[in-house]
Amino acid sequence: NAGVTQTPKFRILKIGQSMTLQCTQDMNHNYMYWYRQDPGMGLKLIYYSVGAGITDKGEVPNGYNVSRSTTEDFPLRLELAAPSQTSVYFCASSYSRVGYLNQPQHFGDGTRLSIL
Amino acid sequence: GIQVEQSPPDLILQEGANSTLRCNFSDSVNNLQWFHQNPWGQLINLFYIPSGTKQNGRLSATTVATERYSLLYISSSQTTDSGVYFCAVILGGGSYIPTFGRGTSLIVHP
Numbered sequence: 001n002a003g004v005t006q007t008p009k010f011r012i013l014k015i016g017q018s019m020t021l022q023c024t025q026d027m028n029h030n031y032m033y034w035y036r037q038d039p040g041m042g043l044k045l046i047y048y049s050v051g052a053g054i055t056d057k058g059e060v061p062n063g064y065n066v067s068r069s070t071t072e073d074f075p076l077r078l079e080l081a082a083p084s085q086t087s088v089y090f091c092a093s094s095y096s097r098v099g100y101l102n103q104p105q106h107f108g109d110g111t112r113l114s115i116l
Numbered sequence: 117g118i119q120v121e122q123s124p125p126d127l128i129l130q131e132g133a134n135s136t137l138r139c140n141f142s143d144s145v146n147n148l149q150w151f152h153q154n155p156w157g158q159l160i161n162l163f164y165i166p167s168g169t170k171q172n173g174r175l176s177a178t179t180v181a182t183e184r185y186s187l188l189y190i191s192s193s194q195t196t197d198s199g200v201y202f203c204a205v206i207l208g209g210g211s212y213i214p215t216f217g218r219g220t221s222l223i224v225h226p
Contacts, residue, residue: 042120042202042216043159059213090159098147098212104161 002026006091006108013081013115021076021111023091031094032074033058033105034066036087043090049074050097081115088112118143120205122217129193129224137188137220139203146208148179150188153219154199162188162201193224 007022025032030051035043035058045058049068063085065077074093078085092105119142129135139148150162163170163177165186170177174193179186190197200221204214 041218042204045213048212098206098214107159110157
């Protein structure tokens with residue numbers, strides 16, 4: 001079982017460049033999430049999706065975009081990279097809504113992104 | 117917004133020792149989760165525990181929702197318990213957005 005797969009694992013961008021962080025899951029989960037983790041901090045939710053074609057903003061959506069064309073894939077797009085977006089990004093998926101039916105979130109291994 | 121405070125920020129133990137980690141939150145919550153992030157950065161759900169007590173092996177958690185705190189107990193600690201422990205809370209009203217504390221960093225020495 002692959003679970004949640006994120007690519008790339010590491011990336012360095014220049015200010016103003018764009019890139020897409022890929023996330024795919026093979027557990028047929030409807031719910032998917034993108035978080036960022038800054039040094040010494042907990043996670044902050046960027047965007048989430050409750051199913052294919054449905055996405056919504058989390059706590060820190062500015063500077064990011066998402067799409068959900070299939071159940072499996074939930075890419076995160078940075079259009080104009082800024083130094084404030086230097087962080088570790090985690091994708092997660094779950095069978096049900098976070099905290100409901102005691103279903104856990106399954107996390108990818110993260111993407112470490114530096115913007116210089 | 118809701119505040120989530122974890123204590124202690126850092127903890128160093130010898131293998132075999134017991135420990136208690138605390139999570140205080142400033143408002144009523146619909147749910148509370150404990151996570152472990154290992155030294156390689158991987159995240160694992162430990163407990164969903166909006167109230168009451170749960171146990172899983174050497175780990176157990178208790179949430180007293182009326183007093184707005186949760187405790188994570190680690191007994192007979194092992195070096196593999198090292199990492200950062202986060203609690204995260206979700207407000208009611210249909211919110212999907214968890215608020216994380218800053219974590220407790222645990223180092224267990226052999």
